[in-house]
Amino acid sequence: MPELPEVETIANGVNERVRGARITRVWTSGKPQTFKSPEQEIADTLTGATIAAVRRVGKTVVMDVTRKKIAAQFLIHLGMTGRLLVSQPEVALPAHTHAILSLADGREIRFVDPRRFGRLSVTSGYTGPGAEPTTISAEAFAQLFKGRKLAIKAALLNQSILHGVGNIYADESLFRAGIRPRRQAGRLTRAELDRLHQALQDVLARAIHLGGSSVSDYVDAEGRRGYFQIEHKVYGHAGEDCSDCGTALKKLVVGGRTTVYCPNCQK
DNA sequence: CGTCCCACCTGATTGC
DNA sequence: TGCAATCAGGTGGGAC
Missing domain, CATH: 3.20.190.10 (MutM-like, N-terminal)
Structure with missing residues (x-):
């Protein structure tokens, strides 16, 4: 969940x-x-x-x-x-x-x-499998993807590289950074990785501020729903018009997960 | 080792 | 209405 x-x-x-x-x-x-x-x-x-x-x-x-x-x-x-x-x-x-x-x-x-x-x-002494996305520097973030042949979306989902990002926030940050999910991680330019770093940290901070995304039945410790789903631009919106350019959002499978992106805004 | 695919579960929704 | 198929926020093990 x-x-x-x-x-x-x-x-x-x-x-x-x-x-x-x-x-x-x-x-x-x-x-x-x-x-x-x-x-x-x-x-x-x-x-x-x-x-x-x-x-x-x-x-x-x-x-x-x-x-x-x-x-x-x-x-x-x-x-x-x-x-x-x-x-x-x-x-x-x-x-x-x-x-x-x-x-x-x-x-x-x-x-x-x-x-x-x-x-x-x-x-005891648990530190998690990968790097922490909310605080990692742009430099260290870019370093994570060097030489990697897998798709950038699959890399974002790989918890031993970066831990905490899942299907929603991978798609949402790639959309905001204007990067296609199937692009090879190691072939992104430093400028693209910097945009992705910024987009990911913005999206995560905004989602935390809104209490997360309640797609179906997610609730917090007090049974409250989150509200970031209202700001989803691609996740759950396959086939709809892109909110930025009006092009129909496309759906495909990357890293075994349903992936939605805008074929016009994401290069 | 890197990458891909599928199994692991239940429940909600869709489609015939 | 009923039932089968499909899909879901995630991992981890095995195949290649």
């Missing part, structure tokens, strides 16, 4: 509500695919721990916890349909709930994930 702006919105929302809380009990669903660490290890690490902070790294929600002076991290990757909710215990459990952290004050942090593409694990 969520890309960088949605994960950031969720992490910030959860952080504001549970930072400093103590976890008294952990329940997990036993669906093996969901758990990258053994469920017992997750329970042992979190039970009795205090939540120091909840933040985003790439598309992963990182919960920093301390238990008996030992620091650890609970990683929540939301996949396509994962949600992280902070609820009062009397609120009915949603279907497909896969983990519940009960807090000392009675509230519950719930991980809900219908498609089960999400993953839960515990670790």
